[in-house]
Amino acid sequence: MKNLLLGLLKMKADGWIDETAKELTEVPEPLKSSICYALTTGGKRLRPILSMLGARISGANEDEVKNFAVAVELIHTYSLVHDDLPSMDNDELRRGKPTVHVKFGESIAVLTGDALLNLAYEKLFEELLANYSEKKAAAASLLSRAAGSAGMIKGQVFDISTVPTAPETVDEFKTGALFKAALLGGAAIAGASEGLKDALSEYADCFGKAFQIADDLADLSKGENTDSNYAVFYGEEKAKADAKLLLETAKAAVKPFKGREELWALADEISDKLPL
Numbered sequence: 001m002k003n004l005l006l007g008l009l010k011m012k013a014d015g016w017i018d019e020t021a022k023e024l025t026e027v028p029e030p031l032k033s034s035i036c037y038a039l040t041t042g043g044k045r046l047r048p049i050l051s052m053l054g055a056r057i058s059g060a061n062e063d064e065v066k067n068f069a070v071a072v073e074l075i076h077t078y079s080l081v082h083d084d085l086p087s088m089d090n091d092e093l094r095r096g097k098p099t100v101h102v103k104f105g106e107s108i109a110v111l112t113g114d115a116l117l118n119l120a121y122e123k124l125f126e127e128l129l130a131n132y133s134e135k136k137a138a139a140a141s142l143l144s145r146a147a148g149s150a151g152m153i154k155g156q157v158f159d160i161s162t163v164p165t166a167p168e169t170v171d172e173f174k175t176g177a178l179f180k181a182a183l184l185g186g187a188a189i190a191g192a193s194e195g196l197k198d199a200l201s202e203y204a205d206c207f208g209k210a211f212q213i214a215d216d217l218a219d220l221s222k223g224e225n226t227d228s229n230y231a232v233f234y235g236e237e238k239a240k241a242d243a244k245l246l247l248e249t250a251k252a253a254v255k256p257f258k259g260r261e262e263l264w265a266l267a268d269e270i271s272d273k274l275p276l
Contacts (some may be wrong), residue, residue: 001269002268002269003262003267003268003269005262006049006262006265007206009045009049009052009053010044012052012062013045013048013052014045016069017040017070017073017132020039020074020119021035021036022124022144025171027115031076031108031227034100034104034111034112035119038077039074039077039233040095042095042096043076043077043095046179046211047073047076047178047179047182048069048072049075049266050266051069051182051186052186053262053266054183054186054189054192055187055189056259056262057192057196057200057259057262058186058187058190058196059118059259060190061159065186065190068081068136068139068140068143068186068189069139069182069186070120070123071120071124071184072120072143072181074117075120076178077116078114078117081100081112082101082109086101086106088156088160094185111116114241117147118276120143120147121175128164129275135188135189135190135191139184143181143182143183145181146177146180147178151177151178151181152174152177154173155170155172155173155177156174157230159174165228167216170208170228171212172230175211175212175234176204176208176209176212179204179207180201183200183203187200195204199253199256200253202249203253203254206246207244207250207266209246210243210244210246210247210250212230213243214243214270214273214274215240216230217243217274217275220232243270244271247268247270250267251264
């Protein structure tokens with residue numbers, strides 16, 4: 001990441017994930033290796049970074065949301081493992097490396113996703129048992145809903161359906177729900193005001209949509225994954241214009257708040273990746 005602070009937050013998220021992987025002492029092989037492989041194959045860590053930024057703009061230290069941020073990344077990783085399965089998208093590469101089901105077999109890939117999802121809830125309950133607060137319970141509930149049948153899973157149903165669905169509808173749930181829960185959950189744990197939470201909700205909505213459009217544009221340029229692709233559906237020029245407008249709207253939403261610069265920098269990271 002170009003922004004120094006965002007780079008440092010990514011390093012912190014990487015460290016937390018590495019710690020989590022090292023805790024898997026009771027997990028049998030090859031499941032342990034498969035989980036570690038899924039967690040350490042070059043993710044951007046955007047979602048835990050959003051959780052940390054939600055805490056920071058609300059006046060707290062990012063370490064206060066450690067277990068929540070880790071849970072968010074575990075859920076994201078589980079969703080990728082299952083999304084790549086032959087019965088879903090049947091992808092053989094993820095971030096330039098063999099997908100989990102290609103490297104370890106389909107059965108282990110299914111169990112890897114299951115294990116990651118359950119490990120996320122272990123982290124959430126671990127935090128609640130050690131340092132209970134209603135704010136942390138509310139954040140856990142928010143994350144659970146975003147990951148479930150009213151959020152990410154709903155988006156995946158739309159994605160694999162034989163009935164055509166507008167890409168922005170798929171993206172709202174499959175991608176956007178977890179972005180929103182990551183940011184708002186971090187803010188909720190830190191005790192954000194209602195006004196700030198409303199602004200962060202708008203930021204997350206716009207950021208998530210822009211991120212997916214940028215991802216679709218990148219796929220289009222490589223001739224990959226054009227199903228439910230925003231740029232294919234609406235055209236490349238409209239996709240670029242819409243992404244830029246969404247990112248500007250996201251930045252405007254948090255403009256009144258101290259500490260907005262970090263969220264602005266994250267939006268700029270996406271903007272810089274848009275094709276000219």
